[in-house]
Amino acid sequence: MKILRRQLQLTYHFLKQSHHSFRDVLVVHGLMLFIVIPGLTATVKFLLASGDITYLALDQFFWLLTHHPFVVASLIGVGILILLAVFFEFTFLLFSMYFIQKKQRIRLTQLLRLSIQQMKKIRVSVLVFFLLYFVLLLPIGTFNFRSDLLAKIQIPAFIMDYIFANRVSVIASFVVGYLVLLYLGIRFLFVLPELIFNNKKVGEAIEISWTLTKKRLFFIFFTFLGITLSILAINALAFILLIFIQNLFDSYLPKYALIAAVFIMFFMQAALLLNVVLTTISSFYFIIFILDQEQRLPEQLIPLPSHIAATFSTWQMIGLALVGSLFGVSVGLYNYDYLNHAQLSVPLTISHRGVSNGNGIQNTLASLAKTSTTYHPNYVEMDVQETSDHHFIVYHDFSYRNLAKTSLVPEENTLEQALSLQLKENGQVGNIASFDAYLKEAKRLNQKLLIEIKTQQKDKKGLAERFLAKYKTEIDDQHHLVQSLNYQIVETIKTQAPEITVGYILPFNLVGPPKTQADFLVMEMTTLTSQFVTSAHQDDKKVFVWTPNDIGQMERMMFYGVDGIITDRMDLLNEAKKIETTEESYADKLAYFVVGIG
Known part of the structure; x- marks a missing residue:
């Protein structure tokens, strides 16, 4: 009960201060979803096409290495770019939560510039550690970390089926391995913030993170679990209510059922977006909250203006209205088309x-x-x-x-x-x-x-x-x-x-x-x-x-x-x-x- 009460207090404290961060999370997700991921995908396709390579498979790796070394080197480069993109994503979100915790307003351009400046400080040792860091975050990612790039890394279902269909020793080995990764992921949770905020070396950051998590292991685990379950529960209830309302339209007001469905589907999409935003910012805010309690955050990262205008100019308002209208019409047309054509296939x-x-x-x-x-x-x-x-x-x-x-x-x-x-x-x-x-x-x-x-x-x-x-x-x-x-x-x-x-x-x-x-x-x-x-x-x-x-x-x-x-x-x-x-x-x-x- 003590952990649950602490979690609720933390969530309330966070929501009270975090409304400005919704913009930041939407920006970084937009960058990843609409620019970075499509850009990297297009780059891989271009590299394969330039080498007249029709497919990628493990059994052709050595053939590619000997016949297309430039393509292999380029694909490795793409892998490094993916690593850098995730580093940027994490850095941006940590900085965003830092300014919320410090109750300091910051412009989006300043936040982006600060994140890019941090990228210039990356050392080879940091990148090497990052590879391990991502592996360690996979079990925690099951609960909370929502990176659009890390979401591509999943254990194939057929491997999971094999594990749980075989002898007890195989299942036990998998469970033990998962728990070890989960344990190390929590113990290394503050390594990245130490690298970013305090410019520590990897070894020093690991030592600090190990100390910070020594007596907080279960608190951290149940906090992440609580955040995930509470947001999922709210989403599930919202979906049930919305589908129930649509059922009423289908049964008693069929003439207006399609119009209602278009709007209800829009609310569902908004709920899904809200789920992503809340899960992401609550996770990163929790990390910043702990670091602030332990006085591990710098008092000031950059000089900030004494006042940031809270209102938009006329042209900004017109621009936002145009973008919002275009977005609303696009979503509405998509929903209308989906509701008129969607059905289950008969495989x-x-x-x-x-x-x-x-x-x-x-x-x-x-x-x-x-x-x-x-x-x-x-x-x-x-x-x-x-x-x-x-x-x-x-x-x-x-x-x-x-x-x-x-x-x-x-x-x-x-x-x-x-x-x-x-x-x-x-x-x-x-x-x-x-x-x-x-x-x-x-x-x-x-x-x-x-x-x-x-x-x-x-x-x-x-x-x-x-x-x-x-x-x-x-x-x-x-x-x-x-x-x-x-x-x-x-x-x-x-x-x-x-x-x-x-x-x-x-x-x-x-x-x-x-x-x-x-x-x-x-x-x-x-x-x-x-x-x-x-x-x-x-x-x-x-x-x-x-x-x-x-x-x-x-x-x-x-x-x-x-x-x-x-x-x-x-x-x-x-x-x-x-x-x-x-x-x-x-x-x-x-x-x-x-x-x-x-």
Whole structure:
């Protein structure tokens, strides 16, 4: 209760003084969202285009290093620019909160100039520490730190799924690692302010931060948690109330429902913006508040004028009115268009590795039959690898260790060796299937497949050619789909067998859809955005997503407009698809908007 009471007092004290800082936070978010992030994205695209590089993937790093060293050096430069941009963002916000705490008015131009001057003082040691600092802030960022650039750094959902689907030791290691990062992130919380306000060396700043947080560990943690939860709760209540009001219009005043929805959606957007602003400034203000208590803030950063005009000139008022009107009209037109056209897509249902909710062993004949006859997916996604004697088997991992408890490797052993292995998963026992047997069973079940070609071989083109020589006709006849994480395999198959529908798998979204002959893109859901889907559709490419495993995630992907969902929970996906999409109310569409933002 003592911590909660202190938190409420701090929040009241902050809100009482911070109304001027709303401008500052909106400016820095505007810079990041509309100038810095688009500028850096455009720069990366230009660099790739100048080197005639159609895609970025980890497996091509050494090739890029030897064939395009200038592009690699330039991309590293972009990475440094990102680091500097985040440093500027943090510096700007810390200075803004400093002047609030000191009850000093400052012009926006002065604040920007002060932040730029601080950038000139950056040492190499500070940049190196910054890399570590960001890693340490990731767990805290789960609660509070809202940087538009840091928001791009996320742990992919498929990695989280893997962690929590495996043995207790893996989960325990992850939790311990997360808690260690959280602990260090809190202990290093005041390093950056010490570097900025007091020009300390990195080592000195770390020592000071360690001392300041020694007896405040839980207070800091629960303060950040309290700020986040309270703002989320207010936002949730606001959304519920607004959707309830829209429901009343839909039910009793349908003639005015669309007009009401346009305005209510505007209020929702304002609430979301307010959420970002409040979360950001309250977090940074809390840091400044503690530093001021400990007398770690300088009394004056720059000489300030004795008076700053509180009113605007006539021309400033006219300019603000024009900008405000233009903004209001733009938002209103966007809302009107959204409310007239938004609806959930009806995606293809795809069972991940032929298993749903742990009903069998992945990629086996028994699971294929059980999932196909129980859930009737449009496609069953499965994995094929080539053995050392040039046969193809259905298996996911590049080692048999996880399922067969042996160190043998599919591509280094024969078909006979693979078929002799016993697999154990989800409390069941089974065997590896040859791709020929899997195709035969799929044909018997009248089940279409999404075939992923996996390999660690250097001769990707040769593998693709051998695969096509054996299976091109049947894949085309049965209307199966093919996909791969390897760009060369995708391009080879599409070039030599254009009649086959081929997809390119992307583990993350960096700069939008790549240039490829692929017919569809398969995107990991963590970094997928509606903008990516729209861009892909404009390139006449469909988008599949992997692997949403709860209805909320599925609905969000359907809101984005994806064409297919690959999931481990076919039961939930079938439920999500039952949502009526032909007679949606405006309240439903507003709910989709909230889900999409989330």
